[in-house]
Amino acid sequence: MARALSVSLGERSYRIVIGDRSAWQADPLPELVERGREGLLVTDANVARAWLPDVREALEARGLRLSVLTVPAGERSKGPDALATVYDALLAAPIRRDGWVVALGGGVVGDLAGFAAATYLRGIAWIQVPTSLLAMADSSVGGKTGIDVGGKNTVGAFHQPRLVLTDPGFLVTLPDAELSNGLAEVVKAGMIADPVLFDLVESRAAAVLGRDPAVLEELLARAVQVKIAIVEEDERESGKRQLLNLGHTFGHAIEAALDYRGIRHGEAVAIGLVAACRLSTLLGLAPSELVGRIEAVLGSCGLPIRGPGIGWEGLRPRLEQDKKAREQGWSFVLTGGVGNASVHRRVPEAAVREAAAYAEA
Numbered sequence: 294m295a296r297a298l299s300v301s302l303g304e305r306s307y308r309i310v311i312g313d314r315s316a317w318q319a320d321p322l323p324e325l326v327e328r329g330r331e332g333l334l335v336t337d338a339n340v341a342r343a344w345l346p347d348v349r350e351a352l353e354a355r356g357l358r359l360s361v362l363t364v365p366a367g368e369r370s371k372g373p374d375a376l377a378t379v380y381d382a383l384l385a386a387p388i389r390r391d392g393w394v395v396a397l398g399g400g401v402v403g404d405l406a407g408f409a410a411a412t413y414l415r416g417i418a419w420i421q422v423p424t425s426l427l428a429m430a431d432s433s434v435g436g437k438t439g440i441d442v443g444g445k446n447t448v449g450a451f452h453q454p455r456l457v458l459t460d461p462g463f464l465v466t467l468p469d470a471e472l473s474n475g476l477a478e479v480v481k482a483g484m485i486a487d488p489v490l491f492d493l494v495e496s497r498a499a500a501v502l503g504r505d506p507a508v509l510e511e512l513l514a515r516a517v518q519v520k521i522a523i524v525e526e527d528e529r530e531s532g533k534r535q536l537l538n539l540g541h542t543f544g545h546a547i548e549a550a551l552d553y554r555g556i557r558h559g560e561a562v563a564i565g566l567v568a569a570c571r572l573s574t575l576l577g578l579a580p581s582e583l584v585g586r587i588e589a590v591l592g593s594c595g596l597p598i599r600g601p602g603i604g605w606e607g608l609r610p611r612l613e614q615d616k617k618a619r620e621q622g623w624s625f626v627l628t629g630g631v632g633n634a635s636v637h638r639r640v641p642e643a644a645v646r647e648a649a650a651y652a653e654a
């Protein structure tokens with residue numbers, strides 16, 4: 294059984310359908326078709342191999358005409374060269390103002406194709422079909438798009454999709470490490486705002502790792518709803534959306550210190566979540582048992598809870614570079630316990646250092 298969640302953003306509102314592809318047939322594609330039948334589907338080589346024929350058939354059965362562009366898999370496809378190939382494909386099709394883009398893939402394809410849709414002819418409609426857990430639970434929600442130009446996510450735009458079609462069935466071909474990568478964001482969502490989601494991961498981690506469809510659907514519906522509620526309040530990240538950065542100030546610092554090599558985003562976030570929980574307990578905001586609890590759940594998801602041993606001297610400049618940390622002294626998203634997060638400013642550096650020494654060692 295599929296569920297449809299609504300993202301209410303005035304005229305930029307859209308639906309996120311979570312369920313088996315057969316349920317897509319009931320969804321409001323016709324409204325998009327009225328705008329124009331021509332679309333460009335962008336995907337990567339791994340996803341194309343596993344799922345392109347199925348998805349193409351499902352969309353073409355609805356009367357849509359698709360051109361397809363397959364980019365190489367991996368973050369390198371989120372750069373200006375890959376973007377130019379998307380524009381070339383849009384022009385070659387040709388896709389007009391009433392046409393649209395389909396992003397079939399993980400967060401890389403979503404960010405790349407979404408940014409192309411945001412900018413081509415000053416913005417055309419797009420549909421997201423996320424295939425990695427990270428994309429399903431996180432990056433397909435909220436309309437952030439962008440590419441890497443001389444640094445990570447340096448160029449981007451807010452451009453909400455018109456529809457998100459999420460089928461947990463795609464996760465059967467996702468490598469285990471990528472599934473774990475996405476689970477870090479799911480645990481984060483539970484930690485920020487949904488104790489039931491946190492309990493679900495805690496109690497059903499084996500079923501999640503085994504790709505149990507019913508458990509995955511429930512988990513995704515909850516994680517997506519957490520992000521929807523925050524995005525609805527703060528579409529452009531001027532306030533509440535910062536909560537989504539729980540674990541990310543430390544996580545980004547770790548990724549940046551390693552030059553984004555040898556560690557996945559979710560792995561860095563997992564260590565960052567441990568550090569943020571430790572920092573919260575050091576400041577007396579959360580009970581000390583919280584650290585053990587987050588470590589256990591992350592560990593059961595196949596995520597690291599310590600490392601990679603950069604040390605304070607390497608980490609400190611990266612933490613200071615994080616724009617969220619720099620605004621007012623040391624600023625962090627901290628937690629008072631599962632389901633509760635808030636932004637704290639002027640956090641004492643000694644506590645930050647101690648939390649880093651605990652988790653990052």
Ligand SMILES: NC(=O)c1ccc[n+]([C@@H]2O[C@H](COP(=O)([O-])OP(=O)(O)OC[C@H]3O[C@@H](n4cnc5c(N)ncnc54)[C@H](O)[C@@H]3O)[C@@H](O)[C@H]2O)c1
Nearest residue numbers: 339366367399400401402424425427428432437463466467
């Ligand atoms: N826009 C946002 O709000 C937002 C939020 C978080 C992350 N991001 C971005 O997302 C990107 C990371 O996304 P990601 O972790 O999905 O990486 P990714 O898109 O590179 O996907 C990870 C790997 O899994 C493969 N894959 C994806 N789905 C598959 C499937 N069903 N079967 C087999 N293989 C599959 C891909 O080919 C790739 O090799 C980063 O660039 C990050 O900046 C964006």
Ligand SMILES: [Zn+2]
Nearest residue numbers: 478541558562
């Ligand atoms: Zn993240």
